[in-house]
Amino acid sequence: KVLMELKAMTEYSTPFLQRVNKRDAPDYFHIIKQPMDIGTMIKKLKSFSYRSKKEFVGDLNLIWANCLTYNADPAHPLRKKALYMRKETxxxxxxxxxxxxxxxxxxxxxxxxxxxxxxxxxxGEDSDDDQPIMASRGRKAPGKSKKGQSNTTRQTTPGAPEGTPAAESKPAIHASASSLRNEFLRADSDAPAEASSNGFSTPPPPGTVTPLGMNGLSQADLMEVDGVGNSIAISSQIEDLDEDDAEYKTWKQVTKKDRAMAAAERNRLFRGDHLNPDEPALLRTKAGMRRWLRQQKQIMIDPTSAQSKSDGDELEPDTSTTGETLAEIQKDQDRTLPDYYDVLAAIPDLNDQLRWTEDSEGKVIPQVEDYLRVFPKEQFTSTESGLTKRMEANMRQMQETRKVCAKIGIVKQMQIQAQTYQNQFQKYDPQPFVEQDIGAVAVSEDGPIMSPWVCRAAFQRAVGKIFYHAGFEDFQPSALDAVTDIASDFFQKLIRTFTLYNEAPKTELDAHSFGAEEQVLHCLHKNGLDLESLETYVKDDVERLGSKLGVVHERMKAHLADLLRPALGDSVGADGVGAFNDGSDQFTSGDFAADVDEDFFG
Structure with missing residues (x-):
């Protein structure tokens, strides 16, 4: 009815009624891998090819999706028709x-x-289906003997309705079918317990040897052996369950009720081929975890006895250490199924240093002492590199130049003042920069130390070094805190952007993936940086600054030397020998004192 209504919309449905002709669109089947049209859907519907509503709706939407994919031009007229048909669908x-x-x-x-x-x-009485229920759990009955292959055929349940046909009788594969059945039962029971929600093996998907019923139990059916009997080699030495064994019959009789209840509980978890959302979620219970712990302790003490008891008999309860109630103990004693039926009761192994152990006085014994290690040094200091060495050399040069400038200032002040005091001028003696590392720290975990205040102090020290290198001799604490906050925010954005590029989901193989270098370049570009600006900073503000500081230092030293020498003219020569060339005879005749009316020579 839906297809007829869509087909009746001739104004829009005409291009979608028949399959696309290869002559009209030669490249259509290269772009569209799954072509579909309304005519093909009508044929499939008449041949009962659709199993569910999901398959039918999927093919219907595939028609419009193929049209939109092939006609990528937004102005194409077929796109409007496909969108209208999708809306009506x-x-x-x-x-x-x-x-x-x-x-x-x-x-x-x-x-x-x-x-x-x-x-x-x-x-009621035991049925033949008890055998695959027990066998599919991966546990053999105690004392089971090997007596070759069984010739007992699987009979139809007496309570089956009249309309249900019995299994076909195939004498040619009669014995091998029974063996194949048990082989698949054992193979199904080898699935890991973790794949199940409550301890049962995961049922195989539909279409394999075992049909997936509502309750999801893994049972092989003889009517399905025909499809796989010719493709699988059946060994004559495969074990078969011995129904005449007394211990096996006893085990079946004792565990029959519990196994049926477990199967019923599992059946309620499913609705058809899907989970039942109305059922409560599977949760752990204290009693189940206590029972599992008690069994593990018994295995460590005596593995042989624990193995024999795990086939049905519960271990002896120890209420002194587990703290179980009498109701829980009684419930555990009534349970006859092995513990591997309830996988939710299992407890994963814990790290030894996280175990909760108590001494004889009931006090907790700390486990971290056995796993302590000394945190490596130089993790909070600058790493040695060519850039850091140049910056430290520039800062040392600045300190030496400032020391010379302080001496020049003292000399000039002494020239101005007639009298000076001993402690009048403060001595300028800067200490070299030494980065202090943290002391010896013992940690019990791997990885870096998560200490925000220590990391902030180390980062603040790095910011201060950069500012000193830029020419700031001192700074206020509030200004340093503000700049540190700004730099911290910038680096957080930088690392966050890098994480997005580094942890991007995998794409198709032919798509281009960013390498480590490209990730860094994109990260810098997104945050307003590029390699050119960084190279300019290193060349101009680090390398050339070092050369300029050296020149300035030499000039300051020469200026200080000039201030400390006597006031001599340019004509006196290098060592002052020409100071008395003009009128030097006055020193020998004594006429140099005539201007002051003093006769030094009598």
Whole structure:
């Protein structure tokens, strides 16, 4: 009905009624891998090819999706028709009933399992389906003997309805079918317990040897052996369950009720091929975890006895250490199934240093002492590199130049003042920069130390060094805190951007993926930096600054030397020998004192 209504919209549905002709669009099948049209869907619907509403709606939406994919031009007229048809489809889809068509063999197998389950719940006689339930759990009955292959055929349940056909009789593969059945049962039981939600092995997907029924139990059916019997080599030495064994019969009789209850609980978790959302979630219980811990302790003490007891008999309860109540103990004693049926009770192994152990006085014993290590040094100091060495050399040069400038200032002040005091001028003697590392710290975990205040102090010291290198001799604490906050925010954004590029999800193989260098370049570009600006800073503000500081230092030293020498003219010569060339005879005749009216020579 839905297809007919869509087909009747001839104004829009005409291009989608038939398959695309290769002559009209030669490259259509190169772009569209799954072509679909309304005519093909009508044929599939008449041949009962659709099993569910999901398949039908998927093919319907595939028609419009293929049109939009092939006609990528937004102005293409077929895109408007496809969008209109998709809109009409969305209106008609809710009217389609949600029906799932299942195979007859699957339905019949499910009916037999449900009937057998009802018989077990009513406490009737053992049925043949008890055997695969026990075998699919991966546990062999105690004392099971090997007596070759069994020739007992699987019979139809007496309580089956009249319309249910019996399994076909195939004498040629009669014995091998039974062996193949047990082989798949054991293979199914080898699945890891972690793949199950409550201890049972995960059922195989539909279409394999075992049909997936409503309760999801893994049972092989003889009517399915035909499809795989010719492709699998059956060994004559495969073990078969011995139904005549007394211990096995006893085990089946004792655990029959518990196994039926466990199967019923699992059946309620499913609704068809999906989980039942109305059922409560699977949760851990204190009693189950205590029982699991008690079994693990018994295994460590005596593995042989624990193995024998794990096949049905619970271990002796120890209420002194587990703290169980009498109701929990009674419930554990009534349970006859092994503990691997309840995987939720398992507790993962903990790290030894996280274990909670108590001494004889009930005090907790700290486990970290055995795992302490000394944190490596020089983790909070600048790493040695060519750039850091140049910056430290420039800062030392600045200190030496400032020391010379301080001496020049003292000399000039002494020239101005007639009298000076001993402590009048403060001595300028700067200390060299030495980065202090943290002291010896013992830690019990791997990785860096998570100490925000220590990291901030180290970062603040680095910011102060950069400012001193830029020419600031001192700074206020508030200004340093403000700049540190700004730099911290910038580096957080930088690292966050780098993390986005580094942890980007994987794309197709032919897509270009960023390498480590490209990630850094993109990260710098997104935050307003580039390599040119960094190179300019290193060349101009570090390397050339060092050369300029050296020149300034030499000039300051020469100026200080000039201030400390006597006031001599340019004509006196290098050592002052020409100071008395003009009128030097006055020193010998004594006439130099005539101007002051003093006769020094009498």
């Amino acid at each position: 969305d209106k008609l889809v809710p009217l389609i009933p949600d029906i799932v068509v299942r195979d007859r063999a699957e339905v019949e197998a499910e009916e037999r399992r449900l009937q057998n389950l009802d018989v077990d719940l009513e406490g």
